[in-house]
Amino acid sequence: MENLDALHSATDLGILPSVLLLICTAIVVVVTFKSLRLSPVLGYLVAGGLIGDHGFKIVTSNQVSFLAECGVVFLLFAIGLELSFERLKTMRKYVFGLGSLQVILTSLAVGLISLYFLKDNSTAFIIGCGLALSSTAIVLQVLEENQHQNTQLGRISLSILIQQDFIVVPLLVIVPLLSQDSKSIAYAVMISFSKAIVSLLVIFICGRLFLRPIFRLISSDSVQVNNEIFIAATLLICLSAAWTTEALGLSMALGAFIAGILVAETEFRLPAEDSIYPFKGLLLGLFFMSVGMQINIIEMYKELGSILFFSFTLIFIKALIIAGLCRLFGFSRGVAISTGMLLSQGGEFAFILFNLAMSNGVISHKTGRILLLVVTCSMALTPLLAMLGNRLADFFDNKKMKNLDITAHNTADLKNHVVIAGFGEVGAMAAKMMKFQNLNYIVVDIDRDVVQAGSDQGVPIFKGDVSQLETLQALSLERASVVIITIRNMVTVKRALSSISANFPNVNIVIRSPNLKNANALYKAGAHVIIPEHYENGLQLGGAALKHLGISDYEVARIKGQFRTNLYSINKENYEEYILEKN
Missing domain, CATH: 3.40.50.720 (NAD(P)-binding Rossmann-like Domain)
Structure with a gap:
């Protein structure tokens, strides 16, 4: 018994230095990057690389994987809070039009290139769909840092990202089924979509029936509560919706996103947003660090040529497609170019898809590791790509000398x-x-x-x-x-x-x-x-x-x-x- 207690004590003592070093590293690196006028996102990635699996091994990515996923969940909940069904209705042209075309065309282009190199339909499908997705977490962080949330660039980017997040749900269903026969795939997809519809209906009905009464109860003058109770209620709503969709084999982020939209329909949106803001910021930082922890410098050096080639090919293809679609939808050249550059990276959901594909034997582990490094590399380049896109936009649209044509665009x-x-x-x-x-x-x-x-x-x-x-x-x-x-x-x-x-x-x-x-x-x-x-x-x-x-x-x-x-x-x-x- 004494030995067991000693073991627990040693274990607890071992966790505390790791946590302290994790926080200390994040603070030092992020402050350093800010002083150099570089994005804190890059700082988190570097911090993760230093202390992670392939650095000093202070903390492993497995230890923070759940908290990092929670960061994405809170991010999607926050996005839902900024939307309402009415606002989604006004954005439908760009969410379901521009966003859908971007996913389809990018998946086709990247998938065909992958098919040429790998000669496997299932692998090409996964790579095309996975790399068509951009990083919601990093893009929104960069938009916030540059104060572009309320600009046309911010609105277009958000529309495309929302549709990409919708696309993740069927992909998570399809990937494990690609090793089965076509009849099994069709049946499983039908069952999964039925589960999705049922879960969303449950969340929607429960939200409509119970959200306002719950918030009014804990906010009423007759009930003596403090701010911690309101925070707890907000976390309960967010995580319950995420658990519901996760339990049915769907994405946790999807449930949180729908819950956010439902809360946005109530008069308690702003208190709810304030409640989850500290958790979102802290856990998103952990997410970025977990991405950095997966960067293997030695493996990257060995495959440096391939990684750089595929990274810049991905960035070029996505930027070209997104910019072209933006022009097709009537946006100015500057806005089209800056949007294309901002959304040209791989996304966090690509890690989930590629890891899922490797565990199911759909893609080889060697190919999967290279893909993960390509996604990581492109994500790390996002702040620099955004800066370049803004400068190109200034050049093409001449923002210092605005005219009525630019205003109309x-x-x-x-x-x-x-x-x-x-x-x-x-x-x-x-x-x-x-x-x-x-x-x-x-x-x-x-x-x-x-x-x-x-x-x-x-x-x-x-x-x-x-x-x-x-x-x-x-x-x-x-x-x-x-x-x-x-x-x-x-x-x-x-x-x-x-x-x-x-x-x-x-x-x-x-x-x-x-x-x-x-x-x-x-x-x-x-x-x-x-x-x-x-x-x-x-x-x-x-x-x-x-x-x-x-x-x-x-x-x-x-x-x-x-x-x-x-x-x-x-x-x-x-x-x-x-x-x-x-x-």
């Missing part, structure tokens, strides 16, 4: 978006609110320096005069939902109101005004909502004073709402009579 994929006119302090705050809610928006300003400063911050901003019809057409206003005019110059505001209401009558217009004295004229010009700055400042100042005097938050909010109702809900036609009567 960059809004071609938008629908039900928000247009913000003016990027001063008010416009910048409105843009932050749209970004916080993951809504598609675009900013227009007439000042070239303001446009350049906003563009450097990753804001989708373009130069133009919102009172000109040509600018409004370039902003795709016919498909927009709301226009927010933050400009102070009331002459320009009235011209913009007249142009928008005359040419785009279905768009709602929100404007700022010093007060409500000219509200009738502004309403007649086309405004739907007027925000009077002086009144709002007074309400905020009065509300702050009431709070200090002991008035509850609820009562302060009620008083503000009552004043707003009395001021803003006046019949537009009778507004002038109301002012005269009050005076």
Whole structure:
């Protein structure tokens, strides 16, 4: 018994130094890469290579494999949180059109090349499909680092990645069946798809029935809970959905993705996103490190020529196909090239597919190891490829000198978006609110320096005069939902109101005004909502004073709402009579 306790003690003591060295290595390497203005993703890969199976062997990839997979699960859950069924509906052209064509054409091209070299149909099929997938984890990380999530590049990339994640499910089913006869394959695929439909229906129905009641229960004032309970509930929902699909032989990530979409349909999306954010970041770091742990420098050196040849061939083929499809769908040359370069690597799901294929004898272990090194090499090159793609995009689209044609190209994929006119302090705050809610928006300003400063911050901003019809057409206003005019110059505001209401009558217009004295004229010009700055400042100042005097938050909010109702809900036609009567 004493020996057993000693063994446990030694084992525990052996884990702690490994964990400490894992964290220490990650911190040192990532901080070093950031100071060199290189992507932290590269830092994680290098850190994994140093401490992993083929480095100092401090930690093995098997020890972190489950946590790394959880990182991908939380990533897909976070992607689902940023989407809703309504947003998926607006993106369907690019998810199911552009994304599907990319997977099909890339699989065919890579598969035919593999068939030429390996002379085996099953192997060529697996390689083609596996290498058609890009790295969701790395691409989204690079987009976030470069603040491109809300740009056209970010929207197109997300659409293609979503379809690739959908494709993973049937691939995980088909790969183990390729060694069987055709009748068995057809039967097994039918059974697996039936399981997929059943599991998704279960997740969907349970989500619709129980998500809101659960979140409302733990968030109600009558239940004394802390933030840890809400985090636990979010983790329970995410991991339960992932376990459901995993138990049925499907991808854990698929269940988490659907759960994220269902949570996004509720009013608790933002708290849920905050709950899983620390786990997603930490576990994704472990995922990147686990990828780096699989890099065998000696084996890579022996096969360096083949690995480099196949890596750059893969990058070239995928970049060419994706860029060509983007051009076919009407995107500008710069956006097409940057999207192609960003998505040209292999993906994390390729590791799962190729390992599954090797364990089932579909591909040889030698071929599989080379493929894994090719995927790893291409993933490691992603930050550099993204940087090169951005520079090529700047060259082709001349982003420092934006014109209406470039603006029109960059809004071609938008629908039900928000247009913000003016990027001063008010416009910048409105843009932050749209970004916080993951809504598609675009900013227009007439000042070239303001446009350049906003563009450097990753804001989708373009130069133009919102009172000109040509600018409004370039902003795709016919498909927009709301226009927010933050400009102070009331002459320009009235011209913009007249142009928008005359040419785009279905768009709602929100404007700022010093007060409500000219509200009738502004309403007649086309405004739907007027925000009077002086009144709002007074309400905020009065509300702050009431709070200090002991008035509850609820009562302060009620008083503000009552004043707003009395001021803003006046019949537009009778507004002038109301002012005269009050005076």
